[in-house]
Amino acid sequence: MKRSLIHQHFAGCRKLAVSSWEEQTLVNSDTKLKFGRKIISVEEAQSLLSEYAKHTDIESVPISAAFGRRLAGAIFADHPVPHFRRSGVDGYAVCSKDIEQASPENPVVLRVIERIPSGTVPQFTVDSGLAARIMTGAPVPDGADCVVMLEMTDALPLEDAGMNSSQVSIKKNVSAGSNITPIAGEIRVKDLLLEQGVRIGPGEAAILATFGYSHVSVYRKPRVAIFSTGSELLNVEDALQPGRIRNSNSYMLAAQVEAAGGEAVIMQALSDNAEEVEAALQGTLAKVDLVLTSGGVSVGDYDVLVDVFGRFTGKLLFNKVAMRPGTPTSAALWENKLLLALSGNPGASFVGFELFAKPLIKAMAGSLAPYEEAVTAYLDVAYDKGSAYPRYVRGTKHVEKGCLRVKPSGIDKSSIMVSIKDADCLIQLPAGGRGFARDECVLIYLIQ
Numbered sequence: 147m148k149r150s151l152i153h154q155h156f157a158g159c160r161k162l163a164v165s166s167w168e169e170q171t172l173v174n175s176d177t178k179l180k181f182g183r184k185i186i187s188v189e190e191a192q193s194l195l196s197e198y199a200k201h202t203d204i205e206s207v208p209i210s211a212a213f214g215r216r217l218a219g220a221i222f223a224d225h226p227v228p229h230f231r232r233s234g235v236d237g238y239a240v241c242s243k244d245i246e247q248a249s250p251e252n253p254v255v256l257r258v259i260e261r262i263p264s265g266t267v268p269q270f271t272v273d274s275g276l277a278a279r280i281m282t283g284a285p286v287p288d289g290a291d292c293v294v295m296l297e298m299t300d301a302l303p304l305e306d307a308g309m310n311s312s313q314v315s316i317k318k319n320v321s322a323g324s325n326i327t328p329i330a331g332e333i334r335v336k337d338l339l340l341e342q343g344v345r346i347g348p349g350e351a352a353i354l355a356t357f358g359y360s361h362v363s364v365y366r367k368p369r370v371a372i373f374s375t376g377s378e379l380l381n382v383e384d385a386l387q388p389g390r391i392r393n394s395n396s397y398m399l400a401a402q403v404e405a406a407g408g409e410a411v412i413m414q415a416l417s418d419n420a421e422e423v424e425a426a427l428q429g430t431l432a433k434v435d436l437v438l439t440s441g442g443v444s445v446g447d448y449d450v451l452v453d454v455f456g457r458f459t460g461k462l463l464f465n466k467v468a469m470r471p472g473t474p475t476s477a478a479l480w481e482n483k484l485l486l487a488l489s490g491n492p493g494a495s496f497v498g499f500e501l502f503a504k505p506l507i508k509a510m511a512g513s514l515a516p517y518e519e520a521v522t523a524y525l526d527v528a529y530d531k532g533s534a535y536p537r538y539v540r541g542t543k544h545v546e547k548g549c550l551r552v553k554p555s556g557i558d559k560s561s562i563m564v565s566i567k568d569a570d571c572l573i574q575l576p577a578g579g580r581g582f583a584r585d586e587c588v589l590i591y592l593i594q
Contacts, residue, residue: 441490
């Protein structure tokens with residue numbers, strides 16, 4: 147469903163009762179908040195980011211390494227498929243007129259003149275009274291206009307053993323053209339095979355191989371640098387220390403980057419020193435296509451990205467989004483590269499990536515439709531938490547009696563990390579104070 151139609155569609159599913167408290171929240175939603183932050187919607191933030199999403203360079207890769215990449219140009223057929231009349235089954239190639247009266251009770255007996263395995267060329271013409279044993283995928287000989295499945299026949303060897311000394315009993319009538327794919331029956335010359343920007347999966351790989359593409363022109367994988375911030379962070383291999391935690395966000399984001407089609411570059415975690423953070427970011431911009439940071443964007447005393455944005459030479463695009471979790475999500479353009487600063491809470495960082503970073507990476511990698519389309523589902527449990535802003539809840543979906551149903555994948559707190567592994571969608575819950583009842587219709591975005 148198009149994003150411009152999402153809220154209209156949702157309105158048909160659920161009539162929101164907006165209280166005076168909610169109305170006041172909406173009135174204040176576009177005012178400047180602390181640190182001069184002007185709040186914008188998720189859709190506005192996505193639109194701003196999209197303006198600066200540029201395709202990466204084009205490179206040629208072996209077809210064996212092209213899975214998951216996106217085509218840099220459209221592919222057209224330079225020959226028909228098949229380029230010969232192709233048998234669709236194992237059986238016998240015959241003339242349909244010879245078997246018009248064939249039945250199990252009155253089979254028609256024909257003389258077999260040759261065997262045609264796949265990959266060979268027929269040597270004889272099938273005239274009336276003759277048949278050719280043929281295998282699936284083999285060329286149909288001239289004269290034959292149908293192929294009878296092997297299960298509808300019985301082989302009848304002749305007494306004198308010779309090269310073409312066998313007969314076949316045909317027990318069923320099949321019409322002309324049966325079990326034969328004609329020349330260009332699948333694809334004609336100049337047909338569009340694959341559009342620019344399509345992601346290469348198993349089917350696309352088969353088409354490329356069919357048309358001789360040993361190498362494929364694709365967009366280079368976007369290189370994404372990942373920084374986590376905070377003096378409390380330990381390296382993964384470090385022993386635990388009082389008051390400190392291991393850096394898990396960087397590895398979570400790296401996995402999301404790879405799943406979105408990018409190349410993740412995990413950087414050393416940054417301290418809470420603004421000068422050090424600024425220097426590290428600036429030294430990385432030229433080497434990557436996108437910079438992701440985790441943490442340091444809220445209003446605390448040690449939220450270092452806020453200080454960096456106050457002193458850097460780039461352009462701040464936004465620094466507050468009307469969403470839960472991840473309200474302080476921020477973005478900037480710096481030396482012509484995008485910097486996306488996500489919340490440090492794992493749940494908020496995960497959600498922020500899905501909403502903002504994943505579409506960016508997909509667009510850079512060549513996707514012409516980088517945003518996930520929303521689908522409708524029914525809440526499997528009540529959700530009693532209201533919110534001043536739209537909420538994006540990590541969810542788990544399933545089908546029950548033909549209906550798509552969804553529920554939170556665990557405790558819905560942005561600081562909770564363990565339930566992220568169970569999430570396969572984001573549940574979008576509109577702003578409101580009264581919560582949501584079981585069986586209410588909601589929008590969800592699939593996590594793929």
